[in-house]
Amino acid sequence: MISSRKKCISFLQELAGRFTSELTMVISDSHEESKNHLFHALMMYLGSNAFSTSSVPRRITVGKNENIKALAYGLDKNCKIVDTFLGADMKWSYCSEFNSALQYEMKWYELRFHKRHASMVRNKYLPYIIEMAKVIKDQNRVVKFHTTRGGRDGWNFKGINLDHPMTFDTLAMDGNLKQKVIEDLDRFVKGKNYYRKIGKVWKRGYLLYGPPGTGKSSLIAAMANHLNFDIYSLNLSAVSSDSSLESLLLHMSNRSILVVEDIDCSVELQNRQAGDRPSDHDKTPRKPQEKFVTLSGLLNAIDGLLSCCGDERVIVFTTNYKDRIDPALLRAGRMDLHINLSYCTFSTFKQLAETYLDIWNHDLFPRIEKLISEVQVSPAEVAGELMKIRNPKSSLEGLCGFLECKREAAKSSAPPTSVPESLEDAPGSV
Numbered sequence: 001m002i003s004s005r006k007k008c009i010s011f012l013q014e015l016a017g018r019f020t021s022e023l024t025m026v027i028s029d030s031h032e033e034s035k036n037h038l039f040h041a042l043m044m045y046l047g048s049n050a051f052s053t054s055s056v057p058r059r060i061t062v063g064k065n066e067n068i069k070a071l072a073y074g075l076d077k078n079c080k081i082v083d084t085f086l087g088a089d090m091k092w093s094y095c096s097e098f099n100s101a102l103q104y105e106m107k108w109y110e111l112r113f114h115k116r117h118a119s120m121v122r123n124k125y126l127p128y129i130i131e132m133a134k135v136i137k138d139q140n141r142v143v144k145f146h147t148t149r150g151g152r153d154g155w156n157f158k159g160i161n162l163d164h165p166m167t168f169d170t171l172a173m174d175g176n177l178k179q180k181v182i183e184d185l186d187r188f189v190k191g192k193n194y195y196r197k198i199g200k201v202w203k204r205g206y207l208l209y210g211p212p213g214t215g216k217s218s219l220i221a222a223m224a225n226h227l228n229f230d231i232y233s234l235n236l237s238a239v240s241s242d243s244s245l246e247s248l249l250l251h252m253s254n255r256s257i258l259v260v261e262d263i264d265c266s267v268e269l270q271n272r273q274a275g276d277r278p279s280d281h282d283k284t285p286r287k288p289q290e291k292f293v294t295l296s297g298l299l300n301a302i303d304g305l306l307s308c309c310g311d312e313r314v315i316v317f318t319t320n321y322k323d324r325i326d327p328a329l330l331r332a333g334r335m336d337l338h339i340n341l342s343y344c345t346f347s348t349f350k351q352l353a354e355t356y357l358d359i360w361n362h363d364l365f366p367r368i369e370k371l372i373s374e375v376q377v378s379p380a381e382v383a384g385e386l387m388k389i390r391n392p393k394s395s396l397e398g399l400c401g402f403l404e405c406k407r408e409a410a411k412s413s414a415p416p417t418s419v420p421e422s423l424e425d426a427p428g429s430v
Helices: 002-019 037-048 115-140 175-189 192-198 216-227 242-250 295-303 346-357 365-374 379-386 392-413
Strands: 022-028 060-063 072-075 080-085 088-099 104-114 144-147 203-209 230-233 256-260 313-319 337-340 422-425
Touching (some): 022 115, 037 072, 037 115, 080 115, 088 115, 104 115, 216 313, 242 295, 379 392
Parallel strands (some): 203 313
Antiparallel strands (some): 022 104, 337 422
16 A cells, blocks of 8 residues: 555656656765765855845754854754855755654755756856855854873864954054965965965965064964964974874864974974074983984975875964074975064054054154164063053053163163064065
8 A cells, every 4th residue: 555655656756747847956964874065065055044045944943052153043844945046046945854763863955946957056056055165164163272182192182262362453563564464364265276276285384583572473363363274283392203293284174273383492493504403492301212303304294295185274483583493494385474573663553552542643652653763672562561551641651661761771782683574485485
């Protein structure tokens, strides 16, 4: 009886199919006994369009977890939505059914569209959904901060949420230099096809150098927030060998920033041409047979065949002393862009005054401009003085006193002339 009924339904469906102008495409949650990535892309894509289509679904699911920034929406069971793509209506419905025999809930999407759009759906619409779902996912995910696990060779994969408030809007940095950095980052993230065309791995290296307190860590945080990339903070002295370093880089996620701070202080990585020895800058005692990362191992890890095992990655090195870094590390492909973060300028001070005191001009500004031109003071020091008092006049008077004290102290020591902030392409960079 059941078999006859199924045959009858099948016959009627086949008969109806001969006279309909629509095709139906089914996308289930699994494909060939594995997760169907298109199904999960649809969940994200259709959910994000739930309120922006002409036919708002009657029932919508909503939820949020600690790994996403905003609420996530989706279609409830047996709900329908119409998406318009290139002028054609794409009619979606979400279905589910519990299989009591397998004790499993089967889920699938059904897409109905006119037969004449079959080629467009296959070649344009479905790839577009996958691409947009990736964009939505990347924009909504919470940035994570990863470190090596207590000195052992591995990342703390869960990471912690990076809730750093620094952005390029609040970063005190020379305006032209800041804009050039933003443009370079934007050009990089949009350059997947370009990098593939020229046969280069999709990665970008930056060197941030300058005196302490000039904003290197703040710039890294602003870069991470701008790109929405995870940060992997690598302490080379905690890595036991070159092979352990390779393993760490292999287990980084795509769309991430690898940060190696104070690269000049890392063991065995000093400038060979300058005749530096590890003992010149690294005072950490080591056991006679203790293993560590070598310069050759680092070069191979960031720019050898291993570097192609990941996409859309940024590598940031920092140092207070650029001249201590081996030239092999400085070249294009490893440190593509060299960003000099120097002492506070008047332009940087005005950005700090706007951020900390909400002022754009003041009678004391000319006096501060003269003092800043006469002393070497880091943006961090200026920010520290501005934070002490919220009243603009009192805060600026305190800063003037601080700068005058530094000027008097500097007269006897006569420090070297500071170098303005700048941005340099590494030799041979693309």
